[in-house]
Amino acid sequence: MKTTQIPFQKTGFFSKTMHDYLEKNKNIQPFYNNFPDISGFHNQIEEKQKSYRLQTRLALVDALKNQYISFETSEKTIENIELIKQQNTFTITTGHQLNLFTGPLYFLYKIISAINLSEELSEKFPEQHFIPIYWMATEDHDFDEINYFNFDGKKVSWNRKDGGAVGRFSTEGLQEVFKVFSNHLGNSKNAKYLKELFSDGYLKHNNLADATRFIANKLFGEFGLVIIDGDDANLKQLFNPFVKEELENQTSFKEVSNTILELEKNYPIQVNPREINLFYLGDDFRERILLEDNIYKVNNTNITFSKAEILAEVDENPKAFSPNVIMRPLFQEVILPNLCYIGGGGEMAYWFELKAYFEKVYIPFPVLLLRNSVQVVSVKQSKKLENLKISQEELFLNQYDLLSKKVIDNSEIKTNFSQKIEFLQNQFSDLKEVAKKTDVSFINAVNAQERKQIKGLESLEKRLLKAEKRRQRDLVDRITLLQNELLPNQSLEERQRNFSEYYLEYGSSFIEALKGALKPLQLEFTLLEL
Structure with missing residues (x-):
């Protein structure tokens, strides 16, 4: 195994917002709290310790134990859940949708980033404990985003009726998906493991939340990962004061709207707040709560509440109130002793909209960390790159630009x-x-x-280049084929491929290699040669 890091900025796949954040540009500084470095974590520990109550810790531990009650749990995970009771224990959190069979590769990178950062902080701050958390996005209702994964260039899909929070979806119908996927895998030792993981996850559990917990636990339980489902009445009860505040005062809308006015002077806006940033959640629906003429209405239903009725409903039925993308981060930070959220560039971009809102409701704004990104390169592919004289940074060039550069470099015509x-x-x-x-x-x-x-x-330059590309057709074809292998659809492979492709070839050593390679606080892109 060989690892190399290059700046995120050199890949061409990260936004100006992320470039400025990584470079601590003065334009982005007002929109985050502590930066992801050791000094920033020292400050964050002090802030969180002052605000997070023992009562919340104990309620969180009880909820987690209840969520794990029917799952085989590693000793490290059990120990980590117990540690949360202690006031010197903090969490490092990442979150992801309940994508079928984990979805894109970066699902792994997010979780391993959280695990590795927890271990690094434990070394830097030996008097504290740090627990990696995977927050399952069980209340999402965008089924089209999670109902498939890609394997060997083919789309493996789950077709079923949409409606409601995805975590509550029955796993009925996944037997057919399993048959299709199994046919692609073959009968190697690693193929048998993947088949067993899929079938034990989806065919032996009744809903998508439990299936996802089982799979993530199988892959990462040995590292002490703690998996949390926010669709939990006891956890939501802890959030009730903030739900009521939102219903009565619409603070998130006001604060986030004001932040956006400043943020959009330099950066694109990721999400816009609604007047009320809560959904009402039923067994088969998740609809927005609207306020019209002092009546609270659940969109696309006949459900209505007066102010007194909806505040009473919060107390009586907390599980029915589901935070949207604006309020979910606050929910997370209220119920967890959390220091840091690890996410992709798009996630970071909407978190930057939230700092003033957190300050208004007196909840510490967490450290934001851009997750690790990885390009896996086989030894054979690495040799091809070397023979074609393509550097690691050149690999990420737009294909037209890469071909143009290499054809010119290789041309006998020097002009x-x-x-x-x-x-x-x-x-x-x-x-x-x-x-x-x-x-x-x-x-x-x-x-x-x-x-x-x-x-x-x-025009002459383009004609000469075109002529040279025809003359150097073999070189053009070799470069095109290799870059397409590494960057499918001219995109980072982590957004296209599923972990099963690499697990099929490398087995558990693939996860071990990632675990050894990813350095969250280096804030760089990783090339991993296997």
Whole structure:
């Protein structure tokens, strides 16, 4: 195994928002609290310790024990749950949807980032305990985003009627998905493990939340991962004061809207708040709560409440109130002794909208950490990159740009069109000085001629490049094939592939390799040669 890190900024797959965050640009600084470094975690520990109550710890431990009651649990996970009772124990959290069979590869990277960061902080702060948490997004209702995974370029899908929180979905119908997936796997030792993991997860559990807990627990339980389901009446009861505050005052809408006015001066906005950022959750529906003429209405239903009735409903039926993307982060930070949230670039972008809201309701805003990203490269692929003289950073170039660069580098014709265009611009610069002494029409004519000649040179450059690509067809084909293998659909493979492709080849050593390679606080992209 060989690992190399390169800056996230060099891959071309991360936004300006993330670049500025990683570089601590002054424009993004007002929108986060402590930065993900050792100094930042020292400050975060002090903030969280002052605000998080022992009563909440004990309620959280009881809820977690109840959630794990019918699951085989590792000693490390049991120990970690017990440690939460202690006031020097803190959590490192990542979250993800309940994608079929974990969905894209980065599901693994998120969780391993949380595990590795917990271990690193335990070394840096030996008087504290740090527990990795996977927050299952059981209350999501966007089934189209989770009902498939990709395997060997094929889409393995689960088709069923949509409706309600996905964690409550019955696993009925996944027998057919299992048959399709099994046919792709073969009969190797690793294939048998994957078949068993899928069948034990989905065919022996009644709902998607339990199935996902089983699979994540099988993959990561030995590292002490604690899996939490927020769709829990006892946990939601802890959040009741914030639910009532939202229903009465709509604070999240006000605070997030004000933040967006400042944030959008430099960055795109990820999500926009609604007047009330709560859903009402039933067995087969999850609908927005609307406030119209002092009546609370559940969208697309006949359910209505007066103010007194809905506040009473919060107390009597806390599980019915489901936070949306704006309030879910607050729910997490209220019920967990959490220091850090680990997520992808899109997740970080909407968290930046929330800091003022957290401050308004007196909850510490967590450290935000961009999750580890990985490009897996086989020894054979690495050798091909070397033979084609493609550097690790060049691998991530747009394919047109990569091919153009390599064809030019390999060409016997050595001509630099950039230099020729620069020379031409210098010539016209002198001519423009002469033109200033005449009239406007002559200046316009000079500018037009400059544009025409530069355009002509650019056209010639494209024609020469096209001719060279035809002449070097073998090189073009080899580069195209290799980059397409590594970056399917010209995207990071972690967004396209499922872990089962690599597990089929490498078995448990794949997870062990990731565990050894990922360094969350290095804040760099990882290339992993296997």
